[in-house]
Amino acid sequence: MPRQLGELEDAVMTRVWQWNRPVTVREVLEDLQRERSIAYTTVMTVMDNLHQKGWVRREVDGRAYRYTAVSTRAAYSAALMNEAWSRSDNPAAALVAFFGMMSAEQREALQDATRMVLPTFPEAPASPAGETTPADDTEPETGR
Secondary structure, eight states: OOOOOOHHHHHHHHHHHHHTSOBOHHHHHHHHTTTSOOOHHHHHHHHHHHHHTTSEEEEEETTEEEEEESSOHHHHHHHHHHHHHHTOSOHHHHHHHHHHHOOHHHHHHHHHHHHHHGGGSOOOOOOGGGOOOTTOOSOOOOOO
């Protein structure tokens, strides 16, 4: 299970994810310096730590490394949500509370995601004699 990234780790990974290409410490440093005062060695240490933790891979490019994300921001977020949910003593209640916190845009994104995923779930068994079930919002066939 992934551990939540620290503030500086997240700032570095955000750039790696957004740029979606191999990046150098210098590139990340220059972008971070627009927001804060930070040393080259600090960024280098953070990127090395991210490599050690398996968040980025690196390849030698001259005297420097180029770093690439191992997975996506979406996969990271999903893993954090899954970890938090799995720690709940009442997963159903946790989901209800989570859904209650969602904005309209987030609920719409959830509906879109559900439409993409639900076709992959197995069909529910048919009810006897063509009766509808509470989950079935379609009308039974009329025998036409």
